[in-house]
Amino acid sequence: MxxxxxxxxxxxxxxxxxxxxxxxxxxxxxDPTPCAGYDVRELLDHLLDVVVNFTRLARKQPSSFGEEPDRLSTGDWRELFAEETGRLVAAWGEPGAEEGTTGGMHQPARFVGTLVLLDMTVHAWDVARATGQDFTPDPAGVEVLSGVIGDMAPAARDAGMFDEPKQVAPDASGFDTLLAATGRDPGWRPA
Incomplete structure (x- = not known):
């Protein structure tokens, strides 16, 4: 890695x-998104929940996944997302954040950090694609995720977090290959 x-x-x-x-x-x-079962609102709410909970996990605090908060119903959710991602980045930069295991996941902290990196990268693409925006992921992040997606995908599929992988051309970009591994169609467009 x-x-x-x-x-x-x-x-x-x-x-x-x-x-x-x-x-x-x-x-x-x-509007629908490439992330099966989520419209844009649900996906943004999910992504905000992920950001908040993985900030807690970076600090070795318990997470509260499953509470299904509605973070988009009050206040400026766009600014809230910017603030919470700032907290996430800062939390993972704190001394010891990448060491040991973290939270109730009982997984190596650095691996847990790659999970939130995956969500941030792939769901940003989902939202961009659903709303007609261009999106270019960070190449270093794609490289890291490409190195671990093969290990995490089977468990994610078993847990219902990923769909079956999609086929891509042999010359597909690293990011398209990553998207396909999560069960997304890299060519998805709104109907």
Whole structure:
């Protein structure tokens, strides 16, 4: 795996995700996304929940996945996303964040950091694609994720988090190959 810090990788991913979230228009919140079962609103709420919980995990605190908060119903959710991703990046940059195991997941902390990097990268693409925006992921993040996706995909499929992998051309980009491994169609467009 690449030796870049999780914090620096998340910082680069956040720098790409925050503008995508800020550009989502209210009338697009009910639109479908490439992430099966989620419309734009549900996906943004999920992504915010992931960011908040993985900030806790970086600090070796318990997470509260499954509470299904509605973070988009009050206040400026675009600014909230920017603030929470800033907290996430800072938390993963704190001394010891990448060491030991973390939270109730009982997984190596650096691996847990790659999980949130995956969500930030792939869901930013989901939102961008659903709302007609361009998205270019951070190449270093894609490289790190490409190195671990083969190990994490079978368990993610078993848990219902990934669909069956899609086929891509042999000359597909690393990012398209990563998307396909999560069960996404890299060519997905809104109907």
């Amino acid at each position: 690449d030796n870049s810090s999780i914090s620096s990788l998340l910082g680069a991913a956040a720098a790409r995700a925050v503008p995508v979230v800020r550009a989502v228009r209210e009338e697009q919140l009910g």
